[in-house]
Amino acid sequence: MKELTVISGKGGTGKTSITAAFASLAENAVIADCDVDAADLHLILKPKVKKIMKFHGLKIASIDKKFCIDCKKCHDYCHFNAIDEKINLIKGSCEGCGVCSYICPVHVITMVDRDSGIAYLSETRFGPMAHAVLKTAEEASGKLVTVVRNNAKHLAETKQKDLILIDGPPGIGCPVIASITGVDLVLIVTEPTLSAIHDLERILGVAKHFKIPAIVCINKYTINLDNSKKIEQYCMDNNIPVVGKLPYDNLMTKAMIHEQSIIEFSDANLSHQIHKMWNNIQGMLKLHV
16 A cells, blocks of 8 residues: 655645546545645545544543632633633633643542544545544644544555545645655645745655655746746755646636546646656556556
8 A cells, every 4th residue: 555645835836636636547546635724625526424533632621610619729820811710611722731630629620532623534436535624723633634544544454445645734834744754755746936945845854854755746837937947956956856847727726616626627738747747656656557
């Protein structure tokens, strides 16, 4: 079983659209949307949910006020102002640190599981899919990404799939690290803008730190040919393969509006270029082409 994660140093580079296109080309894959903070691959793949699982992130305090002696120590020691003077918990402010439980002299405060998100097992027209949604303002997104990846591995094993195709989050933070750790290859989607070039260098540094082979796709390369050349030169100087250069084409947006991948929507040059890039990646992963 091989794992490919598609990531980007910044949002808006076209990462999810390219992942959806790969999903439509892969013949024996499980799809995993690990962008749990802003999941949107489902908008194109339209998964039919088969199983729903609650996700518990950080703990939250629970106060049994029947036995509270109103000493107010929990209120005084809470640095997040999550317990008011009447010893009511303000759930949105609780960070799950556990100080209140530790300091309570009559032990009426316990730390309990907090519903932080939902994980799904689904079916799409391209095969099984693992995905999730983190609730607004919740933390532990990296932990939820790990849940999604574990679910995807279980699906791949039970359904005898030879590839897990992961749509990773943008940036270089904890959920990104959770999305790429231990995978066989990462495809970094960038675009020829100054901010994207800067963020490309940062995410390549993360991949290098974790010793994960990285390849690059320059999306919308025609919007600034000079910057595209800078990216190519940077990759050449650092021995990083550029496996695809995709021209700007509003067909990609039209495909999204129609809830389709670009491969399904159009047989234009852009689709052929993505198909060619996919064949190259399959060769790198040593999958059956």
